[in-house]
Amino acid sequence: MRRLIPSPAMVVALLALLLATGGVGYAAGQIRTKDLRDGAVTSVKIRDGAVAPADLAPATRASMRxxxxxxxxxxxxxxxxxxxxxxxxxxxxxxxxxxxxxxxxxxxxxxxxxxxxxxxxxxxxxxxxxxxxxxxxxxxxxxxxxxxxxxxxxxxxxxxxxxxxxxxxx
Known part of the structure; x- marks a missing residue:
């Protein structure tokens, strides 16, 4: 029976992929509210239904009633x-x-x-x-x-x- 041994290029490619995806996940977990510039998050970037009335300022909630x-x-x-x-x-x-x-x-x-x-x-x-x-x-x-x-x-x-x-x- 023949064993599949990955080539050195395949090993390097898989390692690069693992590091690239792991780095993005790690970075996303490290971003906090204080790290965002004012106006950086626009309505297009917010998933529909992600913001509830309780998330809004009291004056904003009052203006919507x-x-x-x-x-x-x-x-x-x-x-x-x-x-x-x-x-x-x-x-x-x-x-x-x-x-x-x-x-x-x-x-x-x-x-x-x-x-x-x-x-x-x-x-x-x-x-x-x-x-x-x-x-x-x-x-x-x-x-x-x-x-x-x-x-x-x-x-x-x-x-x-x-x-x-x-x-x-x-």
Whole structure:
């Protein structure tokens, strides 16, 4: 039976490979936070899901939270269990909702509120809800306005009271 004996070149190559990979592993284990320059780790270099909210500074975590939200039902009432940061809602006319924030430090002019239809609580199939930043047709005390519409294909949409919605203020 013939024995395989590595050539001297193969021995040198394997030794070089072992030293090269071992050195990288050793070096990677020696790098600590204090060894990194500011800005050296960019978002591209961070694995998705590797940073949890607990890893962020408290001010950063606070800036990522919604500051106010409300769920408005078909009766133009705030659903208390799903509302925070809103004091009241009124419906001065069909499809026009006027909301007042309970937090005076929240300036609706400097935020980007989002409105979405609450499909489970609404009473029509072809509906939409839109933010009205001017709160047109609302009293002076209102901070935000929302308009809700229903439509039939091929016709103009009409303001409607058949739409429940949720509004979030980041």
């Amino acid at each position: 919604a500051r106010a939200w409300a769920n408005v039902d078909l009766e133009a009432q705030l659903v208390e269990s799903r509302t925070k940061g809103f004091a009241s809602v009124t419906r001065p006319r069909t499809g026009v909702y006027c909301l007042t924030l309970s937090d005076d430090t929240l300036d609706p002019a400097t935020t980007a509120p989002v409105v979405t239809v609450d499909w489970d609580a609404s009473a029509a199939p072809n509906i939409t809800a839109h933010l009205s930043t001017s709160a047109h047709q609302c009293p002076e005390s209102a901070d935000l306005g929302v308009r809700t519409y229903a439509w039939v294909a091929g016709r103009n949409s009409k303001l409607a009271d058949t739409v429940a919605f949720t509004i979030v203020v980041p």
